[in-house]
Amino acid sequence: MRIGLAGAGRIGARHAAALRRLPEVETLVIADADAARAHALAARLAAPAAGAPDPAGAVEAAGSVPELFGAGLDGIVIAAATDAHADLVDRSLTAGIAVFCEKPLAADLGGTFQIVTAARASGIPVQVGFQRRFDAGNAAAREAVASGRLGWLHTVRSCSFDPAPPPPEYVPVSGGLFRDCVIHDLDLIRFVTGREVDWVVAAGANRGEDFFRDAGDVDAGTAMLMLDDGTLGLVAATRYNAAGYDARLELFGSKDSVVAGLDERTPVTPLTGREGPSDPYEGFLERFAGAYDAELRTFIDVVAGRAENPCPPEEALEAFYLAEACEMSRREGRIVGAGEVER
Structure with missing residues (x-):
């Protein structure tokens, strides 16, 4: 499957490395508001350290975040800045793409409630990143x-x-x-x-x-x-x-x-x-290294239809x-x- 990653900062880089190790992820497409940072992370992942196993999947960098949504994605992991989460989730739902989003879904309760409503209406899974x-x-x-x-x-x-x-x-x-x-x-x-x-x-x-x-x-x-x-x-x-x-x-x-x-x-x-x-x-x-790995493995299972969403937006709202x-x-x-x- 093709998985997108929005956000190439600290948590984004960590998620990218974890996704790269999952055999189901045939292609990882990375985007960031800073395109140079996305390209740098993609290049680093595509060239593993000496002695490390070389994952089979490919790594690409999108030229922009909007370009990411046209990359034929099966799922997307949102690890961008907090104030971008709500818009990125909304774009994902509009595009019909399963979402994993770091908390919070939005900066305020009103925005969070809107996402809960939109996700429920769309039927598209939105898994929230409460890694604990x-x-x-x-x-x-x-x-x-x-x-x-x-x-x-x-x-x-x-x-x-x-x-x-x-x-x-x-x-x-x-x-x-x-x-x-x-x-x-x-x-x-x-x-x-x-x-x-x-x-x-x-x-x-x-x-x-x-x-x-x-x-x-x-x-x-x-x-x-x-x-x-x-x-x-x-x-x-x-x-x-x-x-x-x-x-x-x-x-x-x-x-x-x-x-x-x-x-x-x-x-x-x-x-x-x-x-x-x-x-x-x-x-x-x-x-929480093991927990971060486990929640992304579960997200891939959710995308593949093998698992129920373990942390839907309603849980984040509560x-x-x-x-x-x-x-x-x-x-x-x-x-x-x-x-x-x-x-």
Whole structure:
């Protein structure tokens, strides 16, 4: 099959390398707003490093993003800048091309809802890139809940700790800590527990650089969630975790307790018993390498008609509602019901 890639930046280059390794991808066509960057990535992939296996598929560079949609694609992976996502998804649906899109689908709730409506009307699959759903540990946690191994849950804790803040220019367009980062935890809690959230209460703090505060954002945040079956959810996130990148999910039940994301590279040092990790995770691309590969393999199965869409736009919309509720709670200093966000 012919798969397109819109966006040749950091995450785009990572997706391109993963797609190049999939035997079903006979041709990968890359486009970027910067045509030179697309050509450079295509050339790099077409000439693998010495000693590396040479994938059988071809790699091409389109002269422009519009040209990409005329390349006879079976599917497209959207990894462009956030503000381009909605337009690229809309173009894909108009062209009848199956879509994988990194979150968010759009910069706001209104745009996200429009995509949900358009995708539903078209019948064309749109898979959203919430890669944590494909992490082996998180998948095992979901199975532990579904099987009854944990009994009934009383507490779920999730964290997203970045080792260093993003560039200052990114913060004003990021959507803020809860929409940009915590949304992954919110989606994961819904996915793993199979429950909805009744209400949230959130708070944030600024202890680091002023550019977060100047943008109306926070560099650390926490949220408590009340799930619809009485389970408590706790989420914590920060842009300053110099020990390394840390993303964990802990589930505590009446029969057992489990944790996903705790291994020899988790950047946590016990005060007794052993030393801290010698090689902590540097970032999310490294921590979730296997998950990124797995979600793209699944997308190819969706394109081929072998699998159901594992993360449709409706799921992204629900996570966005919760992120909005958290941001509302942070700003207004109160409990916010999930249904208070305009739908």
